[in-house]
């Protein structure tokens with residue numbers, strides 16, 4: 099995830115990272131950036147320091163206060179020596195001084211995700227179900243499964259945290275970006291659809307209903 103308020107730099111970052119196979123989500127200000135960072139697990143956060151609203155250092159401080167160990171790379175201006183030092187003290191994993199080459203950022207991202215034991219993960223696996231986030235290919239026991247964009251997103255959210263129950267409201271927020279309960283059985287309908295495609299006739303059901311709470315994908319053995 100990237101938080102950068104200068105649109106030109108943001109679009110340069112997104113293009114450069116996507117060309118290398120990264121999936122990028124971007125926020126234009128600090129408050130949205132913090133909301134994004136706490137909404138789901140990312141492999142790495144690239145935070146500009148000077149931002150409208152909450153600045154990059156505040157985002158970092160708030161993440162660390164909440165014990166969120168997301169790897170963080172700060173983007174700083176040449177003059178921001180004190181901020182850079184403060185950032186490292188607050189638990190930033192690395193920093194980069196503007197202007198920089200995209201290759202430099204990519205090298206730092208690989209370094210911090212390796213250090214964090216992360217994978218820069220592009221393939222999610224639960225039992226014999228695999229999802230490739232780059233090619234968007236989903237397979238169960240080697241058999242290709244075709245999903246629509248929403249179905250893919252719903253399954254991705256379940257697969258990112260096996261065993262964790264997602265409520266209908268959480269699913270609505272993440273997959274449809276509603277911050278309200280649409281008062282329909284939208285989620286249940288989509289769960290049924292992906293269940294049909296993913297579990298089908300297989301005796302090993304991966305998608306579980308937790309009555310009165312929500313849904314989850316079977317925890318890893």
Ligand code: CA
Pocket residue numbers: 102103104146147148149
């Ligand atoms: Ca800025």
